[in-house]
Amino acid sequence: MPGSPIEEIKNRLDIVEVIGSYIKLQKAGANYKALCPFHSEKTPSFFVSPSRQIWHCFGCSRGGDIFRFVMEIEGVEFGDALRILAQKAGVELKPRSPQWQKFKTERQRLYEICELSTKFFEKQLAGSPNGKRAKAYLLKRGISEESIKKWRLGWAPNQWRALVDFLLSRGYKKGEIVRAGVAIEKENTVYDRFRGRIIFPIFDLNSQVIGFSGREFLGLGQKAKYINTPNTLLYDKSRALYGLDKAKMEIRKRDYCILVEGNVDLIMASQAGDENTVATCGTALTPYQLRVLKRYSNNLLVAFDMDIAGEAATKRGIELAQSLGFDIRVVRLPYGKDPAEIILDNKKDWKAAIEGAVSIFDFYFDSAFGQADSQTPEGRKKILGILLPLIKRIPNKIEQSDWIQKLSKRLRAREEDIREELGKIKSDGRMSHEDSKESCPPVKKTRREMLEERLALLALKFPQDVAIISDKDLELFSPQIRELLSALKKGKIPKSEVFNILSFRAEMEKLEKKDVQSEMNFCINSIRSLNLKEAIDELYLEIKRAEEKGDLKRVEQLTERVHHLIQYGKENLS
Ligand SMILES: [Zn+2]
Structure with a gap:
């Protein structure tokens, strides 16, 4: 075209x-x-x-x-x-x-609804009385006018159907509005999901809005501090990473990514010049998110509270990142303060904290040694109890060895003894590399497809050998392969994407030159056998139908043909 x-x-x-x-x-x-x-x-x-x-x-x-x-x-x-x-x-x-x-797909309609909703919320923030109060609050927290525009922050009025009515007036259907996640359907009525909240749109990697996070404000609306769009066709909580669309190029450029917890932390960090920041929004990083992050950098800087003894979701995500081979450093934050507050107080403190980030193991060591007295046997036991499971999870053996050495020095214990203790710890399996990658099974192919593909690859790589395929043989193959082989016999290559890919594969694959013809013959014969088997199966089906009808004469005829084909196979195919 x-x-x-x-x-x-x-x-x-x-x-x-x-x-x-x-x-x-x-x-x-x-x-x-x-x-x-x-x-x-x-x-x-x-x-x-x-x-x-x-x-x-x-x-x-x-x-x-x-x-x-x-x-x-x-x-x-x-x-x-x-x-x-x-x-x-x-x-x-x-x-x-x-x-x-x-x-124009359902996705497309939902994107449109999210985009229109964003515009609606933005307008409310700028124009409505409560929206203006929300905006004043954002400005007071240090978020600039420019950031409000960049992150498209908005205000959801404290009404039941403000957004729904607006979207209906624009020609969208109730069902779509609900499926986009901005409205709730209950007992035949549809009403706004976000009411009386400051709105943070959530973007996909192409900066299109796919969902929203709504922050409670002035006790208007519902109680929960944050509510989010549920999973929709566009938004999947385990996949979206807040801010990555705007941070990705900067992450690649600087070769590290700063992780913060809240969306306000992220906006403030970005505003302070650290545009390579994304927010986890309080959930554990998933294998999917980490795999996406890995496209941009292997280095993470964690700027949120990491309680090493706790079982916080955030900690699990960091452990997963470790097992995936990320290099992780931890930003030490003043007790009880989040990045947004630090940046608002003094940008320099934030910059210093970023620069002073320590390797995750230094952080673990300091925390463990800070929690127990390494001079007493109980204290030493506690320290080992905290650190050994973490060391066990280091995928790189050399790095693991380094930390065992450091631990032995600091505890004044023999390395062998620590190794022995380490050996006693069962890995809990939950962090293994295999588990953490969602497996994507290979594309399934039938035996015929594989044989035809092999033949096509051989023919493309060694076109001089195509002559052994007779014109009659060509009828054995599916139309596409037939087209390719008959063109090659004439010394041409037909133009199409399928053949383009096959040529590329032939170019790349290591194919032995010596047995080309016998391998081609093997493929042709195997396809011939497959055809024969399919023809026989087809006949058996017909026999069954004839039997059901009681047509014995036909059954006899068909059986005769089956015998004939089997005989043919015995004589011609081994
Ligand atoms: Zn692959």
Whole structure:
């Protein structure tokens, strides 16, 4: 489709740049490689070809163009990938164009509702009497006018249907409004979820609003201090990371990420120049969030309360990050103060705290030794009890060894004794690397698909050997492979994305030159056997139907044919 937005986007965007904005790519000859973001692996089998403008993973068999990549990594449908990439490419999709309408999905409607709701809340903050009071409060806490705009803060009026009525008047349906998470449906009535609250919109990685966090204000509205959008088609609590859309490039540039707990902490830190900050909003970091963070940096600076003896959710997230190989430092904050307060009091104190961040193990050591007396046997036991499980979880053996050494020095104990104690600790398993990665199973293929693919790869790599495939053999294959093989027999390569990917794979895969023809023959014969088996299965089904009808003559005829095919197989296929 020349001139279509799809072609235009492909022309304007470079696949290396698009994929490189999600994962770290390494140059590998004419191509680029990376650890596959879709399956768990230790050596890269994910390749990007700039010349072909495609990608392929040799581990899980996923592959395609930039649209396919965005669909897979963002977990969206084609229409959404189109919109995301159009935005990146600066290609305007006309809202009334057929392409747009065709791909306008439920997601798209929900995005629109979130965007309109954000505008509504922003307007309320600027204009309504209570909104103005909320704004004055934000300014008093140190959040600047500029930050209010940047983070699109708003005010949800303390009414039952202010937002719902507004959205209905804009043509959205009740169901959609509820599914977008901004309204609640109860006993046939629909009402606003956020009432009398300061609104912090939550953005996805493309800075589109996907949900909201509402902070209680002046005792208006409901009791809970914060309420959030529930999980929706767009918003998933375990995936969204507040502020990452605005912080990601800065995190990559500075090669570290500051983690704070609250959204006000984040806004204040960002305002103070630390734009590489994201907020966990009080929940434990999930494997998904950590994997996303890893695209940008391996270094985390934790700026929230870390009680090492406690079982806080935040601590679990940090332990998980450790087991995933993040390098973690801890910012020591003055007791009982959060980053927002420190920054408001004196920006310099904040900067000093960031600069004075210590490695997580120094932090653990200091806390453990601060909690018990290392001179007494009980105290030593307590210290070991706190530190050994943490040391056990260090994935890097050399690093682990370092800490054992440090511990032995500080306790004045023999290293071997500490190692022995360490050996007694069972790992609780919950932090193991395998558990923490959501596994993404490889794309399932039928035996026929695998055989045809193998044949196609061999044919592309060794086109001079294609001659052994007879014209009659061609009928054995599915139309696509037939098209490819018959073109290759004529010395051509047909143009299409599927063949483009196959050519790339043939280029990359190590295929032995010596037994090409016998391997081709093996594939052809195996496909022939498969065809035969399928034909026989089909006949058996027909026999069953004929038996049910009592058509004995037909049963006899069909049985005859089955015997015939089996005989043929015995003679021609081994
Ligand atoms: Zn893969």
